[in-house]
Amino acid sequence: MCDLHDQHEHEALPASGPTLSRRRIMQLLGAAGVTAGVMTAEADPAMAAGADDSPAAYEAPDGLAADTPAKRAALDWITSHDDRITGLNAEIWDNAELSLREWKSSIAEADFLEQAGFDVKFGTAGFPTAFTATFTHGKGGPVLGFSGEYDALPGLSQNKGVGHHDPREYIHDPFAPSYGPGHGCGHSALGTAAAAAAAAVAQAAKKHRLPVTVKFFGSTAEEMLIGKTYAVSKGVYDGLDAFLDWHPSTANATGWGSTTAMTAVTFTFLGVAGHGGTPLGNKSALDAAVMMATMSEFLREENLAPSGRLHWVINNGGDIPNVTAEISEISYYVREGSPARVQVLLDKVIAVSEAAAKASQTTVRHRVTSACWNQLPAKAFAELLHANMREIGPPQFSDEAHELAKELQESLGLPQKGMHDKVGELTPPNPVFMGGGSTDVADISWNVPTVSMGAALAPIGTKMHTWSTAACAAAAPGQAAVIAAAKYLAATAVDLITQPERLKAVKDEFKDRTKGVSWKTALPDGYEPPMYEPPAWFLKKTGQKWPPANITWPPKRVVSQEKFSSLGPELEPQK
Structure with missing residues (x-):
């Protein structure tokens, strides 16, 4: 999401002076003719849907996260399977496969869920490496979705746990040396933690006889913002009651800000x-x-x-x-x-x-x-997730994790503060939208109530899309973040099942925010998503045929038919 992580690092607004809501501030700025990054509801309903009425002196509500046998069962399942969970993260990290070509990584994640009792089907929305895994127990329960990603980034190869720039794959070329791909955004951990949370909720539901359908969406090409936007336009996420998402970050926090x-x-x-x-x-x-x-x-x-x-x-x-x-x-x-x-x-x-x-x-x-699209906020959902984050506590970072973080910070010229070992306060978004990253989860958020959060996988002060994040993703910092993120998501999902009033509040807010806004895909008419032809072994393993029905194959060639440029008539020889 590649870029979603920064939205969770909120700063509280000053509490002094008159208390104005974000919506009121937007109205005042609009009346003053200030349009840079601020839009009134009449001018841009998609931006206004993210406006908030929380006062500057906002305090997160207490008592939202319930301590139930089902929640304890889900958290215990994650703890008892931590070696398997961190092993999946390490396996996907080792694969380091690029967008639309996550052949081994998608299968590894799908196998993990199959072993947890999920029914897996590959080829979601025509993408070979996208899959949908479904678990159902009982009848009449909510339908909860989890988001998994597993693509790496080009040029960010880095040896695991090394505190200075040391590419794992160096590509020699005397004219253009380069580095191989790496998980510089931590998607190896992202998909793993989400899969672990989905599996934990399924096991808790089965043990405590809770009616629920859990759907896990293995998504391709998040780094290119392709997989989910197209899948949403094809109705893949229809029928969900709530959708839970997370992204590796430099802090442990959630919120209800938007994205670009x-x-x-x-x-x-x-x-x-x-x-x-x-x-x-x-x-x-x-x-x-x-x-x-x-x-x-x-x-x-x-x-x-x-x-x-x-x-x-x-x-x-x-x-x-x-x-x-x-x-x-x-x-x-x-x-x-x-x-x-x-x-x-x-x-x-x-x-x-x-x-x-x-x-x-x-x-x-x-x-x-x-x-x-820009992401639609979900305040009630964020409040529930934050309550569970506080109850569970921050990731359990070892001395090894902090030491690696400090080595990376020194290497990058940053203060040596280590890892973020607290759960950040829940604060309202900035009243003036100042831009930032984007995510293809945003399109889901306009179709089903969606919450997002960040868990610290990279050191304080660093950024995603760097080799330093790849160094952490499957090393001590990332392995602690994976377990914590899985618990945050699982606990929140269980609350939605066992506390119907929480799910109702989330859905009521979604209905209110989307009133007057009609979502339509931003993809152009006739859009065909880019794809790579899978290897034969992958098609056989996943039971797919090539090409899928929604693309033209082979694609049309791009060949120049231009002519040389004229310089005008020939010049006469000088005499």
Whole structure:
């Protein structure tokens, strides 16, 4: 989620002066003409749905988390299976498989749930490495969903438990050395803890005869924000009463803040190749990509609000200086506080691409690879989850975990504070939305009440999407976080089963927040998700056939048909 973790590190608003609710502050700022990152309900209902009426002097309610035999059974199951749980985390960490290609990792997680009594079916929404695992006990109980992810990130390979940068996989190339993939966002732990929580709830329900259906969604390509957004549009999450989510973080906390909506888009420029020593008439697609990158930077001063983010990478810039690049690709993540605001910024980025193509005499096309909404907050759900986090306590970090954290902090030039060993206070979100990360869980949150939380897997002051997080994910810090996160999720889920009034409060708030807002996928019409063809052994193991019905295969080739550029009439020889 890759980016969800930062939303949980709230700071309480000052308690001095008049007490204003977040909703009232939004209204006042709107009346004053302040629009950067703040929208009134009339202007943008998707952002206003996240507004909050909690006063600045908010205090989290007590007595929400119940001590029941079923909850103790779920927590005991996690404790008694901790070696198996941490072993799954280590196995997925070792695999370090990239988005849409999590062949071994998805099977490992599915096997874990099958052994816990779940029925597993692969190929959810057509994605080969996505699966749905279902456990049902009794009739008439709530339907609870858990979210599992297991994809790694490119270039973040790191040896486990090492406090300085030491890639586990170093790829030698005399012209372009690089590192292999690694779990620099901790998804090995994310999927493992969620699977453990789902299994624990199932065992507790069976032991104490609680009616419930537990559904676990193994999701592909979260790092690309592809798996869940498309699955939601196909109705995969329909019928759930509540959805529980977590993400590795640098702190142990939850809240009801929002995230940024996002559209991921790739621009392909097509030119004409030619010898670099005789460049006249060639058309450089790389020139176009560089011009686009440069011009898009000029959007920041007057077109990018504090709630927006714009970042890019050149995916393909050619192979050798002596061949003019005929094809070049540059990818953008365009983020804002709501889908409507994303579209305004995206249109400006597209206009920049067209200007770059015209100036370079190339052609350009673009394709949206993913698009998600901002997350819908769930205050009552967060309050219940926070109550359970306080009852269970922070992760049990060993001296080894703190020592590794301090070594990493020293290596990165940060204060040596170790791991966050407390449960953070529950505080209202900032009244002015200032942007941040995005998650494909957000689309789920508009269709079913959803709660998210963070558990400390990385050292204080560090960030996700770094090699330092990969160093921790399956080492002592990550293994402690996995067990704690599994307990937080399982305990909260059991409360939803044994305390129907808690589930009702969560669902009532969801109904109120979504009033007047009609969710529609931000993916374009006719969208086909990107996929890789699985190896034959994976298809056989998971009982799938290739290709799935929802994509065109083989995909259409991208081939330049451009002509050399004219330099005008031949010059007459001088006499």
